[in-house]
Amino acid sequence: MLELRMKYALNGILLYVISTVFVCYLSFRSVIQPTTWNSLFWIIMLFASINAVAKSFMQESRGRQLYMHTLASPQAIILSKVIYNVLLMISLSLICFLFYSLFIGNLVQDIPMFILCLILGSAGFSSVLTLMSAIASRTNGNLTLMAILSFPVQVPLLMTLIRVSKNAIDGLDPSVSYKFLIILFLINVVVATLSYILFPYLCRD
């Protein structure tokens, strides 16, 4: 929505991800351990997602928000934002994974599992951040507040993700990871439902 109107923002995020990966490549010249590889990847993803999704409400001008509310119901707006951000983050994470394995090397043994984990993880990040961005935009677009609000939820998400993707990297049997995938899916569904129910109250002015 926002990024399609502003091409430079989309390209900016892409460049951000690629240059972060490149910086990591430069600083980790030697072959790195799977654990480091994994954590580094997810930390890059975390900050990329904050940069990418935080904009979804904050950079909208007041007038444009009002205009959107005359066009569509709040539920439609938040759903479209969540879906858009999820798609954006999934493509961003795939691009990030591509460049990451190009520069630093691909250590993943079970690639379908890792990609499933990427999809669930980016969906989780973006749905949490969309709701938090909506809340933080009510407080005069305070970015610090956005970080404070979303970090407590992102940390367990990140921990679970790191554990599942470690399993995928080591090529463990998928049955080990099912439990964690269910947790990730559960958090996604709960956050999406909450945003759907609560958003109409946020935009009433």
Add this chain to the structure above:
Amino acid sequence: MQKFFSLQLAFELEWWKFLAIALVLYTLIGGLLIDVPALPILHETIRNLYYHVTQWFGMMIILFVSLWHSIRYLSNFKMHHDFVAAEAANVGIYMGILGIVTGSVWAKFTWGAWWVSDAKLNGAAITLLIYFAYLILRNSMDEEQKRARVAAVYNIFAFTMLIIFLMVLPRLTDSLHPGNGGNPGFGGYDLDNTMKLIFYPAVIGWTLLGVWLMQVCLRIRTLNHKLLIKQFK
């Protein structure tokens, strides 16, 4: 001023406040004196069950009150509900801190460290962080109606996360806590049901004390609010 401190005031307390005092005293004295089952590793630290676990129970109940009033606020937009939700969250956080401190002491003497990486401990820390964020969010807005609305929305979110992190996740992953990850629940340790005699009154006592605390804070907040309105008239 002298009249303020007189005994007369003490007798004007409502009955449930006496009950709160009695139950908390009973917990403090009875919890330390009554016989407990002798068990390996736990030994006498099992008495912490009366404080640590019951404080978490109290916290859950008070935070549920907060959630309830946030939902009520979103349905009828009366400022009173926002005040109750805010003060209940304050008291809930206070009890949560007590719970985490007593838990930490207990962990030191049974598991050997002040903090261990356990699903429930990390969940508790994250929950407290979420509620601290709630307080900061409240303070970041000046406009009253908007603050109440946004805070109520975040409060509902926070309580849902609390349910996930404290009730759901520890049951799915391994935890050192009893009743999680294949460990037997605490009911199995309570051989002759004497522990229940203190446990349940303690839950009620801490909750009542929390409600009392909340009521006092609420009164102060309401008075401040009235004062503010008066100044502008």
